Amino acid sequence: MPHTEYEFASRTVNSCRRFHWIPSLQRPPCGPRTNVETYEGQHSANKASEVQKRTFGSAATHNQRNPAYSELNSDDVCYFKSILGDNGVVQDEDRIAVANVDWMGKYKGASQLLLLPKSTKEVSKILSYCNTRRLAVVPQGGNTGLVGGSVPVYDEVIVSLAGMDKIISFDNVNGILTSEAGCVLENLSTFVENEGFIMPLDLGAKGSCHIGGNISTNAGGLRFIRYGSLHGNVLGLEVVLADGTILDMLTTLRKDNTGYDLKHLFIGSEGSLGVVTKVAVLTPAKLPxxxxxxxxxxxxxxxxxxxxxxxxxxxxxxxxxxxxxxxxxxxxxxxxxxxxxxxxxxxxxxxxxxxxxxxxxxxxxxxxxxxxxxxxxxxxxxxxxxxxxxxxxxxxxxxxxxxxxxxxxxxxxxxxxxxxxxxxxxxxxxxxxxxxxxxxxxxxxxxxxxxxxxxxxxxxxxxxxxxxxxxxxxxxxx
Amino acid sequence: MPHTEYEFASRTVNSCRRFHWIPSLQRPPCGPRTNVETYEGQHSANKASEVQKRTFGSAATHNQRNPAYSELNSDDVCYFKSILGDNGVVQDEDRIAVANVDWMGKYKGASQLLLLPKSTKEVSKILSYCNTRRLAVVPQGGNTGLVGGSVPVYDEVIVSLAGMDKIISFDNVNGILTSEAGCVLENLSTFVENEGFIMPLDLGAKGSCHIGGNISTNAGGLRFIRYGSLHGNVLGLEVVLADGTILDMLTTLRKDNTGYDLKHLFIGSEGSLGVVTKVAVLTPAKLPxxxxxxxxxxxxxxxxxxxxxxxxxxxxxxxxxxxxxxxxxxxxxxxxxxxxxxxxxxxxxxxxxxxxxxxxxxxxxxxxxxxxxxxxxxxxxxxxxxxxxxxxxxxxxxxxxxxxxxxxxxxxxxxxxxxxxxxxxxxxxxxxxxxxxxxxxxxxxxxxxxxxxxxxxxxxxxxxxxxxxxxxxxxxxx
Structure with missing residues (x-):
């Protein structure tokens, strides 16, 4: 079925815990989170503990920028150009404007810099530098979210994964796809369908959303009822932490009980613990x-x-x-x-x-x-x-x-x-x-x-x- | 199908990362773990960082007991009786002997005390006390594992979940089962089958193994090919940490993206991070x-x-x-x-x-x-x-x-x-x-x-x- 329109299917709010009909269940230790009414901007990979709130509305941003974050200067831009080249550092106003605003046109940031890394090492260098310089960062996938999670609140540096869109491997016996995080879901879907498999998730935004964003927001979508959660379908991840550390959890085994299964922490944590750079996903056989x-x-x-x-x-x-x-x-x-x-x-x-x-x-x-x-x-x-x-x-x-x-x-x-x-x-x-x-x-x-x-x-x-x-x-x- | 015999299906070793045919994959950050050749006893909830090794064999335990752990005394026993009652504190040699040895008769500990808590609060009190007193603990489910993970290495206090075997609720519209961790898998299976559902996992040891042990060891078993990993099927957990803190993550929603999904850390971590006390599991519809x-x-x-x-x-x-x-x-x-x-x-x-x-x-x-x-x-x-x-x-x-x-x-x-x-x-x-x-x-x-x-x-x-x-x-x- 063609699913070409945009549709948000990434953030699910557990509100039942707060409804009176399940009084026996306590509130979660992390506290409840709503999507729209109060936005808790956990997307800064630099300082996850300092959350910022803003109320919804066309342009409402009532809270102040955290002054602990540095402001971007020309030395920073020079450094980014030295690692990414000129093409990887976008200052063009029109291109930045697109990355500053969400698809609904409801949430708008004021970033002055869009970075386009081409590899995990480049992502690592960016985050390491920003961490040292205390520059706020917002990782961005396909920017198809509808609740403002993928755009800056203030002047955060936007790190787009759009340049990391390569399929790394496909095991066509076991249906295991390994790719970079910036691959568009629909492209992955077309690729695996040609091999006789399907992606375990499908959503309206498939033409633009990235698999890395799907994982970071724990997207559900239309196939959830049949193939279940990404926690069951993601076999491995590569993630870059806020200080630039690369965490290699990119196993491609269906069963893997070695050590603690840390990858699950990054599924649904919306970039607040790290930036997903590579993924290994189990794809079910395509049925005719x-x-x-x-x-x-x-x-x-x-x-x-x-x-x-x-x-x-x-x-x-x-x-x-x-x-x-x-x-x-x-x-x-x-x-x-x-x-x-x-x-x-x-x-x-x-x-x-x-x-x-x-x-x-x-x-x-x-x-x-x-x-x-x-x-x-x-x-x-x-x-x-x-x-x-x-x-x-x-x-x-x-x-x-x-x-x-x-x-x-x-x-x-x-x-x-x-x-x-x-x-x-x-x-x-x-x-x-x-x-x-x-x-x-x-x-x-x-x-x-x-x-x-x-x-x-x-x-x-x-x-x-x-x-x-x-x-x-x-x-x-x- | 009746699966009444014992079979180990709980720990899976990722060895492929160490085989030459996947040279590009690095070793996991946590390091490889083998099941039998070298046993890394991560099951002490008291001090997970100090692992103990022993080689396999009928009675081979070549390493020394960590002297930092206290030895059990009569005051300890009195305290446990004060919280669990006499029936919850087992010192009878024959009963302890059964809990000290695994089903294969291959691994044998020397515990002198078996505790049978009846509630999460009792588990919490036990762990809190043991943590303060530095008494080593091994949590035990059905003791059906075949690699020595469920029995003491030395004189650890055995905390058996066998007394926590109540089904808490079943949502027969959505197929969501909530139970205590000491429920035997086969009993749960029979219960949900009567409601028109099946457990998403099945294994040879079902007649004795506990759902808490299944989750702590991330059991795979015979239905994995159809219903996938427990990471996809476990909706919520209640866990008691080593210091007695009770972590309530017992959501029963199919989708829940609120906060960090910490429950996954306890699936497959073999009791080293905490003792699973309650579980919520998604059960598929039974097909005729x-x-x-x-x-x-x-x-x-x-x-x-x-x-x-x-x-x-x-x-x-x-x-x-x-x-x-x-x-x-x-x-x-x-x-x-x-x-x-x-x-x-x-x-x-x-x-x-x-x-x-x-x-x-x-x-x-x-x-x-x-x-x-x-x-x-x-x-x-x-x-x-x-x-x-x-x-x-x-x-x-x-x-x-x-x-x-x-x-x-x-x-x-x-x-x-x-x-x-x-x-x-x-x-x-x-x-x-x-x-x-x-x-x-x-x-x-x-x-x-x-x-x-x-x-x-x-x-x-x-x-x-x-x-x-x-x-x-x-x-x-x-």
């Missing part, structure tokens, strides 16, 4: 048969029951279970060219996209058809359609993947990416809708199979007067 | 259809090609791919009651057990039959048989799982558990056979799909004169 169905449900309970039924009856071929409320569909139809509702006959409250991937086209389709028939008989599904060709399947995916793109067109988007137990997942959407009334449009969609909700609040412009109402945190602690 | 085939191959290359073909053609239903050389089969037939070769017509060099698990019995069987037919036509398989009922399937598994049990009956067993790239996996078996000649019997078997070789060297008794020849390490550095 994909089928996609687009269904409607009358209520959220039916969506949940459908998920359970899909797990039982589609079992080993289930590869995606995405849900969207009707607000998402309406938005996609309004703002995306060529998008139509595959089930236009009536208005439904919820829509579900189910994908199966297996080794036998006709058998899998028969199985999916039987499943849908039974689900309709059981009253879980109101209406449904199975894609008859790749074009139809792409159209179904286009709706699900286009929601982010469509929501940007409205104006301001407050985005939350939440992990909540499935049975309670939609409550927060309804609560938010109730709080905001006509002030904003509230969308709920996401990876239901993973208990992962994308909660988007749309408004014509960013407005701090809505801040309190639109705050997940205020609901949590209320 | 299991098929088992037993095949023979004429050479190792055919086994490899068969694995690749199985990944492609059985794809989503492949749940085990185990291989054994004919020495294993001969041994099992000689020493295990009622075991027969399912393919007696001729002598083959290699045997492969393939298991499929899916949602449709007849379809899966048809698929497996077609696969076998094609593999025979392609010359990969010499002969093969598909189990017609559960009894036959159990018999096939009995051969594979009985190898450990049969090997103990010979006398002395030198056991290695190695991760090696599949294409080179069998070289080391042949090299060992060549070195040892008639002095010992060398068996090669294991989880081919995971690149995990069990290399067993059998001799009538432990004899240090074979030590050098039987050393994997000497081959590695040669």
């Amino acid at each position: 048969a994909t089928n996609v169905a687009f269904l409607s449900c009358n209520d959220y309970t039916s969506c949940q029951k459908l998920l359970l039924a899909a797990r039982r009856n589609l079992g080993e071929i289930l590869s995606a279970f995405e849900f969207m409320d009707h607000h998402c569909i309406d938005l996609a139809i309004r703002h995306l060219e060529g998008v139509q509702n595959p089930l236009p006959a009536s208005q439904y409250k919820f829509y579900v996209l189910i994908e199966t991937t297996g080794s036998d086209e006709s058998y899998d389709k028969t199985k999916l058809e039987a499943f849908l028939l039974r689900s309709m008989e059981d009253g879980l599904v109101s209406d449904g359609v199975i894609a008859q060709d790749i074009s139809q399947a792409s159209n179904f995916w286009r709706i699900r993947e286009g929601i982010s793109e469509a929501s940007v067109k409205v104006g301001a988007v407050y985005k939350y990416d939440l992990s909540i137990p499935v049975e309670k997942l939609y409550d927060i959407v309804e609560e938010m809708r109730c709080r905001l009334g006509d002030n904003a449009e509230v969308l709920g969609y996401g990876h239901l199979g993973d208990g992962n909700l994308h909660l988007n609040i749309l408004s014509s412009k960013y407005d701090d007067s809505h801040k309190e109402e639109a705050s997940v945190q205020s609901m949590v602690w209320a | 259809a299991t098929n088992v085939a037993f095949l023979s191959c004429n050479d190792y290359t055919s086994c490899q090609k068969l694995l690749l073909a199985a990944r492609r053609n059985l794809g989503e239903i492949l749940s085990a791919f185990e291989f054994m050389d004919h020495h294993c089969i001969d041994l099992a037939i000689r020493h295990l009651e009622g075991v027969q070769n399912p393919l007696p017509a001729s002598q083959y060099k290699f045997y492969v057990l393939i298991e499929t698990t899916g949602s449709d019995e007849s379809y899966d069987k048809t698929k497996l039959e077609a696969f076998l037919l094609r593999s025979m036509e392609d010359g990969l398989v010499s002969d093969g048989v598909i189990a017609q009922d559960i009894s036959q399937a159990s018999n096939f598994w009995r051969i594979r799982e009985g190898i450990s049990e049969a090997s103990v009956k010979v006398g002395a067993v030198y056991k290695y558990d190695l991760s090696i790239p599949v294409e080179k996996l069998y070289d080391i078996v042949e090299e060992m056979r060549c070195r040892l000649g008639d002095n010992a019997e060398v068996l090669g078997y294991g989880h081919l799909g995971d690149g995990n070789l069990h290399l067993n060297i059998l001799s009538s008794k432990y004899d240090d004169s074979h030590k050098e020849e039987a050393s994997v390490q000497s081959m590695v550095w040669a």
Whole structure:
């Protein structure tokens, strides 16, 4: 399926620990972290312990720059040119402007220097120098994150991994890919697919995001339900620490119990412990048969029951279970060219996209058809359609993947990416809708199979007067 | 399938990094660790930095006890009784004797005290006290490990988790099990199967091993090829550190990117960083259809090609791919009651057990039959048989799982558990056979799909004169 639109699928917030329905669980020792409401800028590899906060909004940066960080001078630039050459040191305003701002145009830094190392040694030299000089650094991958994690807050030096985009090796017996961290996910995907394998993760931003960024943010995405977390799929990493030390954990073995498995600390720590420079990933065998169905449900309970039924009856071929409320569909139809509702006959409250991937086209389709028939008989599904060709399947995916793109067109988007137990997942959407009334449009969609909700609040412009109402945190602690 | 025999599947040694065929990979920062030849006793939670070595053999413990550790006295025993009660403090010689020796009878400690805490708080109090008093501690689960990791080296206090065997909760929508660490794997397995799910790991020792021990040793086992590593399946942990601090990382969310994911440090660190007291595990949906085939191959290359073909053609239903050389089969037939070769017509060099698990019995069987037919036509398989009922399937598994049990009956067993790239996996078996000649019997078997070789060297008794020849390490550095 083509997933060409941008979509944030990298940071998941555990909010359930703060919800009253699991009172027995304590708050994590590291403390909770929210994505949007309060941004804790852990991305400086130089001084992870000093976090900086800023509130969301179009240009809001209320905190002061930490004066302990040095300011860039011409000697620094000379040094960087001496190790990277002129091409690796970017001072051109237009090029830096692109790296200073996130894809949403919501977070904007004021860096004056973009560095493009070509090797791990160069990354090491950069970080070692910046550490000594106390220059703040922000590592940057494809800059596709939607919560400001990949752009500077102030004048940090941007270290882009874009120049480290080489595939190092591929073991086509065991499906083990080793590459540099700056490889674009889609390029890796195309490469391994030609070898008969697939990447264990897939997300809307695949055309731009880097595998190093995927790992640093512990990206989930669309294949999580089938292939699980990167903690299970990343076999090895090479990482450069803030002082320039290179940590070689680049094993390519499926099982490796030697010593402490330190690589996991770097999966999801967002560059705060080091910069990922090389990765070894286990890639599953590519299976030839994909089928996609687009269904409607009358209520959220039916969506949940459908998920359970899909797990039982589609079992080993289930590869995606995405849900969207009707607000998402309406938005996609309004703002995306060529998008139509595959089930236009009536208005439904919820829509579900189910994908199966297996080794036998006709058998899998028969199985999916039987499943849908039974689900309709059981009253879980109101209406449904199975894609008859790749074009139809792409159209179904286009709706699900286009929601982010469509929501940007409205104006301001407050985005939350939440992990909540499935049975309670939609409550927060309804609560938010109730709080905001006509002030904003509230969308709920996401990876239901993973208990992962994308909660988007749309408004014509960013407005701090809505801040309190639109705050997940205020609901949590209320 | 019933897996009732003991089998070690917990520690995997990365030896490939030390083999000449991957010269570009550096040794890991933590240094290599072998399981048997040199034992680095990292299991003392009190002082992880001071490792003790001992060579293998029936009673060989050549190194001195670290005098920095205190000796147990009657005040200590009184204190433990004050927190655990009389039943939680075991001084009975017979009961301690069982906890002092491993299942193989090869490693024997001299502990005088076995503690049986019933709660995390009790574990915390024990470790806090031992830390202050500098009493060495060895945490013990089911004591099913085969390399001496679960028994004392000297007079360490044994802290058994056997009393912490309660299931805390099960989320039967998402398949998330939360339990205490002392639960026996088979009990958990039975429990979740009744709910329509399965444990993501299965191993020969399931009837005795604890889930806490599985996690502390990062057990792989028979379902690894299908469900992957515990790093992907363990959602949360509660751990008590050596000073008694309780670390609550017991999240039950499928996705959780809040803070640093510290739990991974405790998966596979063998109790050296802390004692696992509670676990949350993701359990996959139980699928109704299991098929088992037993095949023979004429050479190792055919086994490899068969694995690749199985990944492609059985794809989503492949749940085990185990291989054994004919020495294993001969041994099992000689020493295990009622075991027969399912393919007696001729002598083959290699045997492969393939298991499929899916949602449709007849379809899966048809698929497996077609696969076998094609593999025979392609010359990969010499002969093969598909189990017609559960009894036959159990018999096939009995051969594979009985190898450990049969090997103990010979006398002395030198056991290695190695991760090696599949294409080179069998070289080391042949090299060992060549070195040892008639002095010992060398068996090669294991989880081919995971690149995990069990290399067993059998001799009538432990004899240090074979030590050098039987050393994997000497081959590695040669």
